Amino acid sequence: MSNFKQGRYSGYLRPISYIIDLVIINGLAWLYFFKEFNPIIFSVVISCAWIILSTYSRFYEVYRYTREVTIITLIVRQMFLFTLLLFAFSGAYNYFDFLPIVIIKYVLATFLLIALLKFTVYYLLQRYRLAFGGNYRNTVILGKNKQTLALENFFNKHSEYGYIHKKTFNVKDRETFNLDSCFKYLNSERIDEIYCSISELSNSQMMRVIDFADNNLKILKFLPDNKDIYSKKLKYDYYDYIPILSLRDIPIEEPVNKFLKRAFDIVFASFVIVFILSWLTPIVAILIKLESKGPVFFKQSRNGFNYTEFDCYKFRSMTPNDEAHLYQATRGDNRVTKVGKFIRKTSIDELPQFFNVLFGDMSVVGPRPHMVSHTNIYAKKIDKFMVRHFVKPGITGLAQISGFRGEVETDKDIIGRVRYDIFYIENWSIFLDLKIIFKTFISAVKGDEKAY
Known part of the structure; x- marks a missing residue:
């Protein structure tokens, strides 16, 4: 199954390009405009507008096979739209009384640097591929x-x-x-x-x-x-x-979407860790230790993005046993402790996975990862099962809120799960993530009957 592992993708180049371009835009604004007034309003508005404008114009959609003439076209179009944006901004805010010649000089200087950067990265990557055989x-x-x-x-x-x-x-x-x-x-x-x-x-x-x-x-x-x-x-x-x-x-592969999803994951996971796990962990740890001997946390290998294995963390809900890595919990499973029944019913046992999110192994929302032994079976048995590994696995997912949570009792369960996971991958949006999180929270409060 190691053949599934892929690499050599330069997915971080576009987010880095966004950051550098925003530094150029705001840095040159200091030189041309920010001598007599507070620049905060300008910086916030123009940075947000640049991100929206770039998404609309597909300014950062430059691939390894993109021709130079296409890159030049993207730069010229972006420069024209950005100039119109600046004039509109100047007209809307009388406080920023920019002279037209100053705006034009600023735009030309900005896009000269951005174009230089864009072509430098473009040609450096080509030289890197030729000289070292990387990024192939x-x-x-x-x-x-x-x-x-x-x-x-x-x-x-x-x-x-x-x-x-x-x-x-x-x-x-x-x-x-x-x-x-x-x-x-x-x-x-x-x-x-x-x-x-x-x-x-x-x-x-x-x-x-x-x-x-x-x-x-x-x-x-x-x-x-x-x-x-x-x-x-x-x-x-x-x-x-x-x-x-x-x-x-796959929408999540778009640089802006990838950045938004990762930023949301970091913020959301940090919130849960600081404001919930910081005080809940000692309480759960004491309850687990009082009932049974063994570690507080349970670590298990799962398959994630591109089929790579990672250690998935949970609060221990079973008595220590040699079958935990091979068999899922079933209804009435005598391995599950009394405390374990409660934390599984309320999904508290899953909360340590927010550390996995912070580490970058998981996302808050995505296809649920399976045990390695089960993944190897499903990959051979269930059609299109491996499509789930085109994105990071999640703590919760569309399949889980659609009735396909917990034990896989029949092939129908895993087939339904895969169908919802593929729909999520091909139709992702930040609003879909928020909807899934909201429904997961409601299910945790009510208690999911398949959480046992």
Whole structure:
């Protein structure tokens, strides 16, 4: 199962770029504007406006395959919108009486520095990939035709983009091509991205490839050489002049969304740790110790983001036993202590996981992580189970508030859980997180009948 682990993704570059650009915007404002008045209002408003504007204009959506001309277009468009924003701000606040020439000088200086930074990072990453072979992704192509050969040529010619092309499979050669052998190759060679020619694969082959990608944490993209694919809701990109379609768009992967979710996790987890766990932990610890011998906290390995293992923490609710890492608690389980029944019913036993959130292993909301032994079983048995590992696991989730909490009694339970988890991953929003947290709190107060 270690084949599922992925890496080499530079997910922190965009949040860092946001921070540096905001420093430039506010730093130059000190030089041009902040000589005779308090800059706080300007800084707060212009920083918030920049983040909203950048999200709308997709200013930070620069990928390894993005062309320089596209980056220039993004910069020019952002500069024009930012200039209009500054003039509107100056007109709305008479207190900030900016001269037009001062605004223009400020905008030009700001965007000269931002453009310099953007292209510096862009070219440094390319040099890093060429010189050290870092920040790369292994690719294969399914299908051999004029368009797939053009894509293969793109990968081989432009190594600065960080793609290492391993193999192109000739799907129509029935003597040499076999999907099962292909799947073994994809896992053994640790392939990150699969590119499919839609016209080369049959519907049944396509469904098998989609299922394999979902269950093995592979990114799947398509070359749109079949008109039927345009009827689907897919993400459209260009590699040079070659159109590429992505099967699954995950909102949490967007830099702004990733930043918002992580910031919310840190703030929420810190609040719970400081204002609840600080006084509740000693009380629960005393009750646990009075009833049974053993540690206060229970540590268990779980699978998280990209299938990596981490230690998940809970208040101990059972008498120490050798089966805790193998079997879930069942209704009437004699391993559960009296104190354990109460803290499990009220979900107090889960509260130490807010430390996991603070450490970055978990999120407040996300698919619930399973025991490693169970994950290994479900990954082989339940279709699309591995899709849950495209995001961080959560203390609570959409499946848990929708009736799929606790013991997995039948395959129907885990299938329902996976269905809700995938819906959450593909439809995430901060408001959905808040709704899930609210419903979880209500369920904890009432007492969930599946919490035993």
